[in-house]
Amino acid sequence: MRGAVLYGPRDIRFEEREAPKIVAPTDAIIRIAVTCVCGSDLWPYRGLQPIQGPTPMGHEYCGIVEEVGSAVKSVKPGQFVIGSFATSDNTCPHCHYGYQSSCVQREFISRAQAPVLRVPQADGTLVPTPGVPPDEMLPSLLTTSDVLGTGWFAADAANVKPGSTVAVVGDGAVGLLGVLSAKQMGAERIIAMSRHDKRQKLAREFGATDIVTERGDEGVARIMDLTNGIGADSVLECVGTQESMMQAIHAARPGGYVGYVGVPHEVELNGEALFFEHVHLHGGPAPVRKYLPKLIDLVWSGKINPGRVFDLTLPLDQVADGYRAMDERRAIKALLRP
Amino acid sequence: MRGAVLYGPRDIRFEEREAPKIVAPTDAIIRIAVTCVCGSDLWPYRGLQPIQGPTPMGHEYCGIVEEVGSAVKSVKPGQFVIGSFATSDNTCPHCHYGYQSSCVQREFISRAQAPVLRVPQADGTLVPTPGVPPDEMLPSLLTTSDVLGTGWFAADAANVKPGSTVAVVGDGAVGLLGVLSAKQMGAERIIAMSRHDKRQKLAREFGATDIVTERGDEGVARIMDLTNGIGADSVLECVGTQESMMQAIHAARPGGYVGYVGVPHEVELNGEALFFEHVHLHGGPAPVRKYLPKLIDLVWSGKINPGRVFDLTLPLDQVADGYRAMDERRAIKALLRP
Numbered sequence: 001m002r003g004a005v006l007y008g009p010r011d012i013r014f015e016e017r018e019a020p021k022i023v024a025p026t027d028a029i030i031r032i033a034v035t036c037v038c039g040s041d042l043w044p045y046r047g048l049q050p051i052q053g054p055t056p057m058g059h060e061y062c063g064i065v066e067e068v069g070s071a072v073k074s075v076k077p078g079q080f081v082i083g084s085f086a087t088s089d090n091t092c093p094h095c096h097y098g099y100q101s102s103c104v105q106r107e108f109i110s111r112a113q114a115p116v117l118r119v120p121q122a123d124g125t126l127v128p129t130p131g132v133p134p135d136e137m138l139p140s141l142l143t144t145s146d147v148l149g150t151g152w153f154a155a156d157a158a159n160v161k162p163g164s165t166v167a168v169v170g171d172g173a174v175g176l177l178g179v180l181s182a183k184q185m186g187a188e189r190i191i192a193m194s195r196h197d198k199r200q201k202l203a204r205e206f207g208a209t210d211i212v213t214e215r216g217d218e219g220v221a222r223i224m225d226l227t228n229g230i231g232a233d234s235v236l237e238c239v240g241t242q243e244s245m246m247q248a249i250h251a252a253r254p255g256g257y258v259g260y261v262g263v264p265h266e267v268e269l270n271g272e273a274l275f276f277e278h279v280h281l282h283g284g285p286a287p288v289r290k291y292l293p294k295l296i297d298l299v300w301s302g303k304i305n306p307g308r309v310f311d312l313t314l315p316l317d318q319v320a321d322g323y324r325a326m327d328e329r330r331a332i333k334a335l336l337r338p
Numbered sequence: 339m340r341g342a343v344l345y346g347p348r349d350i351r352f353e354e355r356e357a358p359k360i361v362a363p364t365d366a367i368i369r370i371a372v373t374c375v376c377g378s379d380l381w382p383y384r385g386l387q388p389i390q391g392p393t394p395m396g397h398e399y400c401g402i403v404e405e406v407g408s409a410v411k412s413v414k415p416g417q418f419v420i421g422s423f424a425t426s427d428n429t430c431p432h433c434h435y436g437y438q439s440s441c442v443q444r445e446f447i448s449r450a451q452a453p454v455l456r457v458p459q460a461d462g463t464l465v466p467t468p469g470v471p472p473d474e475m476l477p478s479l480l481t482t483s484d485v486l487g488t489g490w491f492a493a494d495a496a497n498v499k500p501g502s503t504v505a506v507v508g509d510g511a512v513g514l515l516g517v518l519s520a521k522q523m524g525a526e527r528i529i530a531m532s533r534h535d536k537r538q539k540l541a542r543e544f545g546a547t548d549i550v551t552e553r554g555d556e557g558v559a560r561i562m563d564l565t566n567g568i569g570a571d572s573v574l575e576c577v578g579t580q581e582s583m584m585q586a587i588h589a590a591r592p593g594g595y596v597g598y599v600g601v602p603h604e605v606e607l608n609g610e611a612l613f614f615e616h617v618h619l620h621g622g623p624a625p626v627r628k629y630l631p632k633l634i635d636l637v638w639s640g641k642i643n644p645g646r647v648f649d650l651t652l653p654l655d656q657v658a659d660g661y662r663a664m665d666e667r668r669a670i671k672a673l674l675r676p
Contacts, residue, residue: 093568094592102592102616230431245609254432254440254622260613267609271583271602278440278622284592284613 003114004057004319009047010327012320017056020111020118025071028122030081033063034138035112036310037322037334038085038146039172040263045323048265058113059085060146062138065126066116074123080133081126082296083119084288085109085146090124100124100289113319115338127292130300137299139307139335143177144295147333148306149288150261151177151238152295155185157259157282158234162186167223168208169248170238171199173309173333174261176206178236180306183207184298187234191226193219193247199332202308216243220250231256237283240264254278261286310335341452342395342657347385348665350658355394358449358456363409366460368419371401372476373450374648375660375672376423376484377510378601383661386603396451397423398483400476403464404454412461418471419464420634421457422626423447423484428462438462438627451657453676465630468638475637477645477673481515482633485671486644487626488599489515489576490633493523495597495620496572500524505561506546507586508576509537511647511671512599514544516574518644521545522636525572529564531557531585537670540646554581558588569594575621578602592616599624648673 001019006012020029035058043049062082065075075081088095088103095103107120119125133141143149151174160166166182168175171194182190183206191210192203200211212222223232231253237245240262248258249269260283274281298304312331314322315338322334339357344350358367373396381387400420403413413419426433426441433441445458457463471479481487489512498504504520506513509532520528521544530541533551541549550560561570569591575583578600586596587607598621612619636642650669652660653676660672 093566097591097593099591099593099616228431240609242609253435253437255435255437264609264613269607269609269612271578271580271605271607274607274619275598275602275622278437279620281612281619282617284616 001114001116002317003111006044006051006055006057010045012045012057012323014317014319017114020116022067022069023118024120025069026121026123027069028065028072028075028119028126029067030061030063030117030119031066032061032112032115032117032338034142035316035336035338036060036142037319037326037336039174041323042327043263043265045327056111058111059109060142061109061112061117062142062145068122072122075126075128079128080131081128082141082145082292083126084149084292086285086288087119087121087125088289089121090289095124098290099287101285101287113316113336115316125289127296129296139310140299140305141296142335143306143309144292144299146288147173147309148177148295149291150174150286152181152291153286154178154236154238154259154261155181155234158236159257159280160185160187160234163188164233165189165227166234166236167191167193167232167251168236168238169193169244169251170262171196171203172238175236175238176202176309176332177306178238179203179208180206180304182236184304191223191232196329202332205308216247219247223251233257234259238262240267242267245269249274249277249279252279256280257282259283309333313337339452339454340655341449344382344389344393344395348383350383350395350661352655352657355452357454360405360407361456362458363407364459364461365407366403366410366413366457366464367405368399368401368455368457369404370399370450370453370455370676372480373654373674373676374398374480375657375664375674377512379661380665381601381603383665394449396449397447398480398485399447399450399455400480400483406460410460413464413466417466418469419466420479420483420630421464422487422630424623424626425457425459425463426627427459428627433462436628437625439623439625451654451674453654463627465634467634477648478637478643479634480673481644481647482630482637484626485511485647486515486633487629488512488624490519490629491624492516492574492576492597492599493519493572496574497595497618498523498525498572501526502571503527503565504572504574505529505531505570505589506574506576507531507582507589508600509534509541510576513574513576514540514647514670515644516576517541517546518544518642520572520574522642529561529570534667540670543646554585557585561589571595572597576600578605580605583607587612587615587617590617594618595620597621647671651675
């Protein structure tokens with residue numbers, strides 16, 4: 001079996017790896033239908049996040065169960081399933097509170113850019129679809145595994161409600177699906193921050209009512225203009241830099257909410273400044289498992305089409321081209337077919 | 339008129355100042371019944387917060403209206419009133435959202451350790467009591483002006499609900515009244531962190547079910563023990579140091595809430611660490627004005643007795659002794675009578 005392995009900055013290889021096998025009785029082995037490159041994969045790809053030697057990549061996946069361990073009860077071979085990038089037993093206290101991505105048995109999936117994948121805690125991690133989906137539905141279903149689930153969590157953490165005024169920082173796939181999520185949650189006004197024509201267009205298609213092309217302080221000033229000087233009720237932070245985080249915090253009104261899902265890199269928040277901003281701050285790794293049934297249903301019933309974020313489709317063995325296209329912002333998100 | 343003025347570290351003087359007068363038509367002049375020293379007054383008193391020359395002090399107050407400006411409609415001379423430490427017009431969008439302490443017309447009161455005080459935005463800042471209160475009710479009524487309102491906001495920001503497990507970091511008057519607030523909101527378990535005998539006793543009287551004497555990592559470990567390794571649903575941060583803030587964040591379960599009201603001093607939060615803690619964070623200057631009617635009612639009806647935090651009563655001209663006793667932690671909070 002061959003899969004994607006990161007060797008160092010911009011050095012991703014598609015090479016022979018041992019095929020995964022059942023290790024624990026709670027494991028499942030899945031034949032991947034489609035996988036993809038995540039915005040968060042770009043941090044180590046760009047050398048901005050250290051790796052310990054050659055690192056197998058990929059954490060977004062869906063496909064057919066091939067084999068299950070002896071303890072697995074809720075999924076069986078032949079079923080089409082989708083799982084979160086973070087495994088969960090879905091029974092521990094943190095899972096019960098809806099924070100499956102902080103499950104006491106959490107592991108982060110990291111070998112999904114491959115034709116076959118081992119998923120630990122299969123019962124608590126995987127959700128079967130109502131049947132084997134048609135090929136054209138695969139991109140949208142795949143998004144529920146991380147990028148849509150993460151955009152959804154951003155909107156949920158930012159307390160988006162019917163009638164809310166929302167701002168979205170970041171026009172990557174997560175930000176764009178944050179727009180879609182806010183729209184689904186009934187937001188009245190959705191301000192997308194983007195200076196990229198194609199992404200602006202998709203943001204509008206997903207429900208953005210306004211586009212702000214300015215960044216930093218100018219971007220914040222523009223959002224203040226658009227909200228009569230009040231600020232947004234909810235801001236989705238979907239990047240993870242110091243600039244984007246401060247932009248999000250400053251764009252929220254006092255008492256407003258910032259949902260942050262971009263993994264922060266070298267971000268420091270000054271306590272006193274945050275205090276006087278008066279915002280609610282919540283974020284972290286999205287509890288995708290919590291949202292999977294609902295999101296699968298929205299896709300299955302044709303109510304949403306989040307797969308539109310994939311503007312590049314490649315055979316899995318050209319995974320390196322997918323990384324390159326996203327790194328250079330030529331592609332929003334690259335779908336990979338084994 | 340004489341009032342308290344801070345000249346430098348541990349140099350507080352009670353000296354002649356000009357008596358306040360109506361400046362704007364929205365002002366009121368109040369004859370102070372009782373005032374007090376706030377934990378936050380200790381930061382500049384200790385030289386840990388710079389001051390620009392001699393600084394009049396005091397921001398907790400209640401008393402009888404003596405005079406109002408021509409535009410004031412909702413309070414009149416002779417009424418007993420209580421106001422927030424932050425003025426508000428109570429009509430701007432931030433006020434409407436319940437964040438009166440971020441009112442567009444906000445000013446911070448800072449001359450209340452005196453017999454007479456000018457309060458700007460009187461209509462939006464002051465709340466009259468049902469009548470002139472008996473003398474023994476004054477301490478409890480005074481707490482609604484800041485220290486109780488702030489403890490209440492800590493519990494509210496930390497999402498305390500009936501049945502919640504709550505931890506309170508800080509055994510100053512705000513922390514102790516955070517315990518009382520959590521109890522009022524129906525918390526089932528309230529863990530107070532204190533190593534001070536008298537404060538532990540008052541915490542228990544206010545509703546604490548458990549006392550943790552350990553601090554830092556050991557204190558967090560103790561809270562984990564007490565919550566079966568899960569962490570608290572709600573943590574009230576009532577200090578404002580790096581250590582107390584991290585203690586609060588670590589003591590909350592993933593998905594739990596940290597309400598922080600201790601004005602942060604040299605606190606820096608690492609974005610990535612916060613991300614993986616998975617907590618909700620909210621705080622800032624308490625919107626006391628929002629809570630005043632409810633808190634006055636709770637005191638007036640005898641349901642709560644927050645004035646118990648005052649364990650030292652001094653004539654106003656001995657204000658310096660009040661600061662000293664609190665600085666040395668001999669007193670929890672000093673009441674001052676003009």
